[in-house]
Amino acid sequence: MPKTVSEFLTMMDERLWFRMIVCFLPPLVFVKLSGYADEGAFLGKASTAVLLLGVALYVFWPRLRGWGAPVDEDDAGDMEAEDIAPAAAGGSVNVSGRVQVELLTELRGLCQESDRESDRLIAMEIEVNPQLSYVEATRSAVNRKRILAK
Numbered sequence: 001m002p003k004t005v006s007e008f009l010t011m012m013d014e015r016l017w018f019r020m021i022v023c024f025l026p027p028l029v030f031v032k033l034s035g036y037a038d039e040g041a042f043l044g045k046a047s048t049a050v051l052l053l054g055v056a057l058y059v060f061w062p063r064l065r066g067w068g069a070p071v072d073e074d075d076a077g078d079m080e081a082e083d084i085a086p087a088a089a090g091g092s093v094n095v096s097g098r099v100q101v102e103l104l105t106e107l108r109g110l111c112q113e114s115d116r117e118s119d120r121l122i123a124m125e126i127e128v129n130p131q132l133s134y135v136e137a138t139r140s141a142v143n144r145k146r147i148l149a150k
Contacts, residue, residue: 006148013065013124023058027051066129103138110145121145 011018027050034043057064104118111117118141125137125144132140 009065012061013128019058019061023054023061027054062128099135103135103142107138107142107145110142110149 012022027047030050031047034047037043107121108118111121121141121144122134122137125140126132126134129137129140
């Protein structure tokens with residue numbers, strides 16, 4: 001079981017079965033228990049609403065996570081202006097290979113292990129927000145790893 005909120009959110013991103021359990025199990029238990037109550041009209045509607053909320057959470061989870069990755073104020077000051085501009089533009093922008101290599105090197109340094117971990121983090125960022133370019137996904141993975149490292 002995850003010990004922190006960031007581990008919980010990471011498990012929700014990475015493991016489909018975990019997201020299904022979190023989104024569907026509590027509403028299904030509530031629906032089952034509301035069936036035993038005498039006042040079935042109100043509890044039935046409430047349990048149906050909770051179940052629909054769980055389904056919506058499951059379906060729209062990638063969009064909810066893509067709305068905004070938390071950005072720490074200290075980390076924002078460390079980035080150069082050329083690193084911030086492409087992320088703010090939101091479109092596909094030409095970024096020099098030097099910046100891409102520096103970001104990837106920094107991410108691999110933060111992971112402190114093989115290249116597979118950093119590649120997995122980049123792939124997870126792209127799964128959460130498919131509109132990201134490779135550089136933007138790498139930048140987002142670096143920012144997320146910095147936050148988790150603190």
